[in-house]
Amino acid sequence: MKSLVLCTFLLISLAGCAQNNKKEMNQNYSTEEQEVINVTDHLTELMIAKDLKGLNNLLDKDFTLTHITGYLQPKAEWLKEIETESMKYYSFKPVNRKIEINENKAEVIQQNILDARIWGTRNHWHLQQIFQLEKRNDDWVILSSVASIF
Template structure:
């Protein structure tokens, strides 16, 4: 695999993961749905594994409200049509009534399908 295509893939993965965070802030679950796998799950810092539809309803009802984020550190590893994204953000969000600047690390697994990167799952921890 040529270095160019790996760099292209890395920048596409960065684009789609940043897009997801922005769409969370915009409360745009319809657009989020286009870049998330049908069986996408979000594992919260509590360890709770949340199905996509449930997460979407919490965003829409603002039980989970995202305000802004600041990137701290990001890494992307590409392996063929699979990718692992690790992003550390300071995320300003209100989750189930508690607003905080969360030091959130998200580890996302992605897969390239028909030339587009799809997010399969995301696991959140603190850093």
């Protein structure tokens, strides 16, 4: 019985630490940096939800995604891959991010563990994405993303 109580306590403590780590990861960001984080996190949430309309609105009309293979994919083709589930996204866990804002431009280097099935292969991808964003009429728009493995 003591073991069960101890295990339960440890699990609750670990869950609390995980919550605190996520808070700490976002704690030192300015309001504008937090806005950019919200946009990049929202992108991943829309990918998981397969929300093509939301993705289309969040991404620039000329958005491109450079895959870990080096393939430069146009927005319309990538959205079609999500629609047909050639690329199926299940979940993500933020690991690290770095944000640089210069007036109305931002670059985000974000590392996530992404559970996804890409062209038939499902994996927990250790994905680093370098996002280029631009602020237009008080909204951040994603211009491009370059993916690599970390």
